[in-house]
Amino acid sequence: MFGIIKDWRQQRILEQSQFTDADWQLVAKQIPILERLTEAELAHLFELATLFLHDKSFTGAQGFTITDNVKQTIALQACLPILNIGLDSYDGWTSIIVYPRAFKSESTVTDEYGIVHQKNQSRSGEAWQRGPVILSWDDVEHAGNRDGHNVVIHEFVHKLDMLNGRANGFPPMQPDMDPARWTETMARGFEDFQQHPKSGLDRYGATNPAEFFTVLSEVFFETPDKLIAAYPEIYEIMVKFFRQSPLQA
Structure with missing residues (x-):
């Protein structure tokens, strides 16, 4: 029953979306890494992104x-890693915060002597466990250009890693x-x-x-x-x- 209700709910969301296929196509054309997707994969990505924006x-x-372009650009790249995994991978949190450019973030680090240090770093993105994803739009705008750097994929893969606890490079396996x-x-x-840069x-x-x-997921x-x-x-x-x-695309 729950599967049927979920399918019905998602279908209603898709039918009532403000974005048409043409709207999604227009944004997708601005993201070169999406060019490898087949027509069917792209259609599926558009559906995932629509449901993502609703949630x-x-x-x-x-x-x-x-703006709509900001939301769509982030949604398409955020949903690329879960294209064949499912939107449930992003359950348990709702907020995405977007800064115009790199932002300052404070962190606490304890050194080998037990001394606690406060660090203030400039960041292009952050992902909090059970909390928001934070992104710099200046960096998002340059993501998806096939250069091996993609802040959206980076932060949302952190979210996948956090599905079984703190990010440690060991996400739940298929x-x-x-x-x-x-x-x-x-x-x-x-x-x-x-030891050996690549x-x-x-x-x-x-x-x-x-x-x-x-980082390797970005490159992937x-x-x-x-x-x-x-x-x-x-x-x-x-x-x-x-x-x-x-x-193989």
Whole structure:
């Protein structure tokens, strides 16, 4: 029964959406990484993005105005990682906050001597566990250009990682995946990346396993050839995790 009700509810949302297929097509054409999708995949992405916008709320920070283009641009890229996983992956939170440009974020770090330090860093995005996703529009505008950097994918993959707790590079696996293989493959790759930079892979990924996962996810969707050249086994397990094969498009 619940499945039927859910399908009916979603169908009503899709039918009553203010955005037409032509509206979505117009925005999608501004995001080069979506060009690899088939017509059927793109149609499915439009539906996911429509449902996503119905469930999430957008707030502009520091006077930033949330326009339809802003919402659609973020929604399309946020839904790309879950294209074949499902919108339920983003349950449990609702808010997306958009700054006009990079924003300051305070964090607390404890060093090896137990001394607590306050850090004030400039960020292009953040994802909070059971909280909002925060994005810099200046960085979102330049996402999706096949350069291996995508702040939207980065932060929303953090959300996938957080589905089983704090982000640690070990998200809930798909039913047909081997968690032990994921752990071994990612740990080996992370250890190597800390010592040996790879062309096309942002060094920010060497920060910790969670950032390694999200940075490589950006590359997986934007420049998959760079990932398979550096870490073919990681590309393979990401194909199974995201249920997509960007290199075969």
